[in-house]
Amino acid sequence: MRAFNPTAPALEVIRAGLVVEDLHQSLHKSLAARADLEPGSQQLVVGGIGSGKTTELLLASGLLSQPGKTLPLYIDVTAETDLSQLNSGALVASFGLRLAASVFQRNVESILSESENLDLKVKHQAIKDFAYGKDELTWVSGDGNDYEDDGDYEEPEPDEGYYVRHRTEGKLKRPFPSLRREIQEIREPLRVFISALKKLGLEVVAVFDGLDRLIQPDKFWAVVEQDLRSLRKLNVSVLVTAPISVLYGVGRSITDYFDKVHHLAVMATEPKYLTYLHSLLQKRGSGALLDSDLASRICYASGGVLRDLITLARDSGEDAYISGFEMIQNENVEKAILQLGTAYRRGLGPEQIKMLNELAKKKSFNPTIPVGVELLVTRRVLEYSATDFRVHPALAPLLQEPPVEHS
Numbered sequence: 196m197r198a199f200n201p202t203a204p205a206l207e208v209i210r211a212g213l214v215v216e217d218l219h220q221s222l223h224k225s226l227a228a229r230a231d232l233e234p235g236s237q238q239l240v241v242g243g244i245g246s247g248k249t250t251e252l253l254l255a256s257g258l259l260s261q262p263g264k265t266l267p268l269y270i271d272v273t274a275e276t277d278l279s280q281l282n283s284g285a286l287v288a289s290f291g292l293r294l295a296a297s298v299f300q301r302n303v304e305s306i307l308s309e310s311e312n313l314d315l316k317v318k319h320q321a322i323k324d325f326a327y328g329k330d331e332l333t334w335v336s337g338d339g340n341d342y343e344d345d346g347d348y349e350e351p352e353p354d355e356g357y358y359v360r361h362r363t364e365g366k367l368k369r370p371f372p373s374l375r376r377e378i379q380e381i382r383e384p385l386r387v388f389i390s391a392l393k394k395l396g397l398e399v400v401a402v403f404d405g406l407d408r409l410i411q412p413d414k415f416w417a418v419v420e421q422d423l424r425s426l427r428k429l430n431v432s433v434l435v436t437a438p439i440s441v442l443y444g445v446g447r448s449i450t451d452y453f454d455k456v457h458h459l460a461v462m463a464t465e466p467k468y469l470t471y472l473h474s475l476l477q478k479r480g481s482g483a484l485l486d487s488d489l490a491s492r493i494c495y496a497s498g499g500v501l502r503d504l505i506t507l508a509r510d511s512g513e514d515a516y517i518s519g520f521e522m523i524q525n526e527n528v529e530k531a532i533l534q535l536g537t538a539y540r541r542g543l544g545p546e547q548i549k550m551l552n553e554l555a556k557k558k559s560f561n562p563t564i565p566v567g568v569e570l571l572v573t574r575r576v577l578e579y580s581a582t583d584f585r586v587h588p589a590l591a592p593l594l595q596e597p598p599v600e601h602s
Contacts, residue, residue, distance in 0.1 A: 234432055237427060237453050242461075266297060290385070290403075322384045378425055401431050411438075464499050469495070475501065495588060547569070550567065552594055
């Protein structure tokens, strides 16, 4: 049952050989190829949570690192900062910290001159100050004027004045604060570290994961217009995920900002497409636990969401174990489906239920309004194409119209 852990880190799943690499037509190969062949290119991967974006990014990173000429820096933004406080500057700050660490790990100092090593240390401190902020001392003299401390001062005589410590906020805190300074100031320190890696024959690729968890696209556009533009000027290739809402924004086209947009729509669950979902279950040893018909039932009830597919298989197996069955039975599968549907049903308000029912009955759905975006991001509504939206099959049976109020 360990193979059916839906929340296991994608890297562990890859190392365990539990992924089907051609599930998305070998998307990771396309990502890696363009990043390698076109330094400075920027590629966007869009799809719902649980659609397999992280796996594709990690597989692409693995391919890029194999020749030894490219250094992919994988950064899970959700592990670095609170997305609710994400502002422009956070991505390049995270990238800078990871970049500097990679340079020092490779002992690049041995091939640099004394002055270059000194500059590297100065620029490293600049990156840390940019990320986390810094304390600055200001000397207030007896005449009432302020003088910034240049780091070379003597203790003042009594009554001549005093030092005032000011806090200058940076790009990142633990978690990160809002951006307070111009993003251009970090570009030169980043350039110095990138140049150091080039002396080792390495081109850098930035891989940003986790931004797909942003419900509203405003914060995403902020980092696109500041951070990613700055990285493009440094000729750093970028792979980045995005919230599915960017596909339906008004007034902006993502194709104007990225060299390539890869859209991971939910995998269709019609019988002719179930082979791919079956292959994923079989890769994790489902044949020893459930027969083909029940596997098909799980595939359909998942709606094609990979994370839900694994969740249903795991929960069905656990219930069968508790019930004393050697194999998963139909009752175990149906119980797992009900449990998943109930989780999606929980917390829905009248407006959301009304919209879901309209989609289920009339095939009517507006993905551009806030409630529609939220339903998409939270997987209550699944997108199979630009015109094909469906209520998650585990949730659909649990929907009902809100009670009618009688006067």
